[in-house]
Amino acid sequence: MVLEKGSRGAGLVDIVSGSFGAGHDAAAREIAGRFEERGYLTRTWDVVDLFPLRVGRLLRAAYLQQLRHAPGTWGSLLRGLQHSDRSAQLASRALAITAPGLLRIAADAPDLIVSTHPFASQTLGRLRGAGRIDVPVVTYLTDMSVHPLWVHPSVDLHLALHPIPAAQARSLGGRAAVVDPLAGCHRPLHLVEPVAALRRRLGLPVAAPLALVTGGAYGIGALDRAAADVSGTGLAHPVVLCARNTALRDHLQGRPGVTALGWRDDLPDVLAAVDVVVQNAGGFTSQQALAAGVPQVSYRCIPGHGETNAAALEQAGQVAWARTPDELPRVLGEALARPRVRDTVRKSPGHDLVDVVFPERVPVVA
Numbered sequence: 001m002v003l004e005k006g007s008r009g010a011g012l013v014d015i016v017s018g019s020f021g022a023g024h025d026a027a028a029r030e031i032a033g034r035f036e037e038r039g040y041l042t043r044t045w046d047v048v049d050l051f052p053l054r055v056g057r058l059l060r061a062a063y064l065q066q067l068r069h070a071p072g073t074w075g076s077l078l079r080g081l082q083h084s085d086r087s088a089q090l091a092s093r094a095l096a097i098t099a100p101g102l103l104r105i106a107a108d109a110p111d112l113i114v115s116t117h118p119f120a121s122q123t124l125g126r127l128r129g130a131g132r133i134d135v136p137v138v139t140y141l142t143d144m145s146v147h148p149l150w151v152h153p154s155v156d157l158h159l160a161l162h163p164i165p166a167a168q169a170r171s172l173g174g175r176a177a178v179v180d181p182l183a184g185c186h187r188p189l190h191l192v193e194p195v196a197a198l199r200r201r202l203g204l205p206v207a208a209p210l211a212l213v214t215g216g217a218y219g220i221g222a223l224d225r226a227a228a229d230v231s232g233t234g235l236a237h238p239v240v241l242c243a244r245n246t247a248l249r250d251h252l253q254g255r256p257g258v259t260a261l262g263w264r265d266d267l268p269d270v271l272a273a274v275d276v277v278v279q280n281a282g283g284f285t286s287q288q289a290l291a292a293g294v295p296q297v298s299y300r301c302i303p304g305h306g307e308t309n310a311a312a313l314e315q316a317g318q319v320a321w322a323r324t325p326d327e328l329p330r331v332l333g334e335a336l337a338r339p340r341v342r343d344t345v346r347k348s349p350g351h352d353l354v355d356v357v358f359p360e361r362v363p364v365v366a
Contacts, residue, residue: 012110013040016102016124018047018117020060022217023284027116027142030182034353040111047120050101067220067302068245075303078147088148092122099123099132106133112357115139118149125152138357139174140182141165144282144316145308148172159353161287164312179353183287198273202266204239204259209336210274211236212294214285215302217263219245221280224252226300230278231257233329235336239274241285268292276335282309282319290318295335297322 013035017028025046032042048056066074081088102123106113113135115121121139128137129152140159141150146168151158153173160166161181169176199206211230215221219242227238239259242249252260264270267288271277277289277296282305289296298310298321313319322331 011041012108013042013112013114014105014108014110015042015044015114015116016047016050016105016120017044018119020048020063020117021283023142024116026284027140027182028114031114031116031140031353034182038354043105043110045101045105047098047117050098050120052097052100055097064218064220067218071221071303075307078304082148091149092126092152095119095122096126099127102127103132106135110135113137115155116142118147121155122149122152125154128152128156129154140353141169142284143305143309144312145305146172147305147308157357159356162312162316164316168312177356178351179356180351181287181291182353183284183291195273198269202269202273204273205237208237209235209276211238211276211278211332212241212270212274213238213278214241214243215245215279216281216283216285217243219243219248221302221306222300223248223280226278226280227252227258229299229325229328230332233332235329235332236276238278239270241270275340276332278332279319280310281306282313286313286319293340295338295340296320297328297331297335299328299331 015028015031018024028044032044035042048060050056051059081091098119102120113124115124115137124133124137127133136156138157138159139150139155141161144162144165146165151169151172151174155174158169158174158176159179160169160176161179163178166176166178196206204210213223213227213230215223223240223242227240230236230238237257237259239261240252241261241264242252243263246262249260249262252258261270271289271292271294274294277294278299279286279296280299280301282298286296296319298313298319301307301310310319310321314321320331320335322328
């Protein structure tokens with residue numbers, strides 16, 4: 001789909017993310033980098049800050065607490081919104097309180113506005129449909145599954161990382177295209193080193209097969225139980241990526257048979273050091289693992305988007321899903337037996353994000 005050219009030529013792209021999870025922000029950073037490589041100026045915004053009266057921060061805090069302490073209610077909420085048009089419409093109207101902030105962004109007449117969070121996408125779509133924004137609007141779908149809140153028929157284009165979410169977006173009334181996944185996990189050549197040396201440097205066990213147990217940037221989900229189950233198979237030593245969940249790290253620290261890691265800026269190194277990833281959300285970390293060629297298992301998935309992402313990853317043949325503890329030994333063993341193949345997420349000619357959005361643009365040479 002060719003978007004109408006703005007008045008700036010290759011000028012300004014605004015990206016609206018949402019700090020409800022690090023995957024949305026990571027996607028925003030990667031998108032900004034793609035456009036900046038082509039000579040565009042970019043600005044990145046957090047939809048949390050566009051809510052009035054600190055409402056966004058309250059919503060973010062409530063979301064994290066819900067996932068940590070009552071994840072089943074999150075799954076129920078998403079299912080309710082998915083199966084009730086009235087509930088989805090009410091949610092979309094409620095999110096319209098971000099409209100003044102989004103209109104201020106659009107007032108600068110950027111060439112394009114890109115959303116990486118459904119809250120922003122809903123309101124941008126409403127404003128676009130009402131004619132209050134004449135700037136092209138694109139949504140980047142960060143997950144392998146698409147909830148109705150992600151899709152608005154007045155958004156010009158929904159960008160998906162695989163044909164499965166692209167088809168889901170179309171079934172919900174949106175226009176969609178497949179682009180190369182944004183997650184890249186290439187370690188610089190000067191960091192390539194033997195696995196044993198890498199593990200020693202990272203403070204990881206050297207001899208045993210290692211399973212990285214992850215629940216995203218906030219360490220969400222039953223990671224302690226997942227680690228115990230992995231250890232119980234006798235197939236791998238669990239390395240739990242607690243990330244920003246300091247309480248979980250304190251809980252696991254010193255526990256025999258488990259290694260607990262906090263927030264890491266060297267995730268490519270960690271992925272290079274482990275033999276398998278056991279994940280529960282199917283978010284950006286999962287895409288990074290795919291890019292690094294690390295075998296994965298979906299296990300003890302977060303209700304809601306974690307389960308739908310696991311189903312889509314399994315349907316795509318990318319990640320097997322162990323739905324019960326009884327299934328884990330078989331699924332984990334099969335994953336460990338697969339050879340590690342780097343770059344399983346490959347670029348396709350013509351699928352670069354910038355080229356898909358602006359296929360007739362000539363790259364700017366600085």
